[in-house]
Amino acid sequence: MPENPVTTRDDEEPVLRVTGLDVHYGIGRKRHRALSGVSLEVAPGQAVGLIGETGSGKSTLARAVLGLVPAGGGSVVIGGEDVTGWSRRRWRAFRRRGVVQYVFQDPLRSLDPDLSVQDSLAEPLLLRGESRGAAREQVLEQLERVNLEPDLLPRLPGELSGGQRQRVAVARALVVRPRLIILDEPVSALDAANRVQILQIIKDLRDAGTALLFISHDLGSVAGVADRVAVLYQGELVEEGPAGVVLRSPRHAYTRLLLGSVPTLHAPSASRQQRQALRAQL
Ligand SMILES: Nc1ncnc2c1ncn2[C@@H]1O[C@H](COP(=O)(O)OP(=O)(O)OP(=O)(O)O)[C@@H](O)[C@H]1O
Numbered sequence: 598m599p600e601n602p603v604t605t606r607d608d609e610e611p612v613l614r615v616t617g618l619d620v621h622y623g624i625g626r627k628r629h630r631a632l633s634g635v636s637l638e639v640a641p642g643q644a645v646g647l648i649g650e651t652g653s654g655k656s657t658l659a660r661a662v663l664g665l666v667p668a669g670g671g672s673v674v675i676g677g678e679d680v681t682g683w684s685r686r687r688w689r690a691f692r693r694r695g696v697v698q699y700v701f702q703d704p705l706r707s708l709d710p711d712l713s714v715q716d717s718l719a720e721p722l723l724l725r726g727e728s729r730g731a732a733r734e735q736v737l738e739q740l741e742r743v744n745l746e747p748d749l750l751p752r753l754p755g756e757l758s759g760g761q762r763q764r765v766a767v768a769r770a771l772v773v774r775p776r777l778i779i780l781d782e783p784v785s786a787l788d789a790a791n792r793v794q795i796l797q798i799i800k801d802l803r804d805a806g807t808a809l810l811f812i813s814h815d816l817g818s819v820a821g822v823a824d825r826v827a828v829l830y831q832g833e834l835v836e837e838g839p840a841g842v843v844l845r846s847p848r849h850a851y852t853r854l855l856l857g858s859v860p861t862l863h864a865p866s867a868s869r870q871q872r873q874a875l876r877a878q879l
Pocket residue numbers: 622623631649650651652653654655656657658814
């Protein structure tokens with residue numbers, strides 16, 4: 598457990614507050630713990646980067662925050678509402694209000710393959726009771742924000758490139774002006790040019806006051822976007838702090854191991870021997 602959870606500035610009520618979250622998968626002898634006592638907060642206009650190796654529980658945390666897997670213990674509070682243990686029906690209504698939105702690595706998971714770009718973007722607005730005219734206007738506005746041309750509006754997701762699809766997924770998340778966006782590996786499947794552009798859109802969102810939980814394997818992307826970084830190891834948060842501090846001078850042996858195996862960051866890549874020595878300390 599970290600000494601302190603990821604905390605917000607004193608004067609700002611966090612948009613997301615996760616406290617002592619436990620998540621289990623499976624039943625009986627197959628039951629195993631994927632998250633254990635995880636606590637973190639994200640304030641308005643703050644981007645918290647969540648890093649950790651494969652299987653450490655990053656996506657589970659995203660899914661638990663979005664009500665897609667149940668919490669076995671602890672609580673999740675979004676926009677001041679305790680959403681822990683809500684029924685699917687209550688979650689559906691809450692998602693429609695647009696407080697929280699998400700973008701996954703594979704945009705086909707965030708988008709309905711049978712809905713055109715126009716319908717996909719307008720749907721959350723129409724569900725909220727907005728007129729077709731008002732919805733159309735906002736759709737065009739968000740499309741421009743993600744650098745897409747209106748001539749893509751009649752197309753289905755399967756008729757777009759990967760980069761275009763991810764932009765549509767981001768635009769769909771933005772169209773309801775959410776207070777919190779969960780981004781789970783949003784740029785991992787994109788080429789370098791698309792990655793840079795999507796990361797810029799994400800940074801603009803943060804600067805406009807949206808709270809972001811940004812999950813990524815790519816520590817370079819995290820370094821570019823996150824104000825704070827939280828490190829998950831085997832379902833526990835082992836380190837958190839300002840991005841510059843955690844990524845440049847990590848305290849925990851696991852974070853050093855994680856950073857040491859990534860040659861693209863500031864620190865030189867750790868040798869195999871160093872990594873083995875670090876792993877022995879865990
Ligand atoms: N639906 C599921 N049923 C059973 N176990 C699961 C399920 N989803 C994930 N797990 C297990 O929970 C643990 C955490 O998985 P999770 O997908 O959250 O990791 P992750 O850090 O997001 O990994 P990656 O970076 O590879 O996406 C892993 O041990 C995984 O095998």
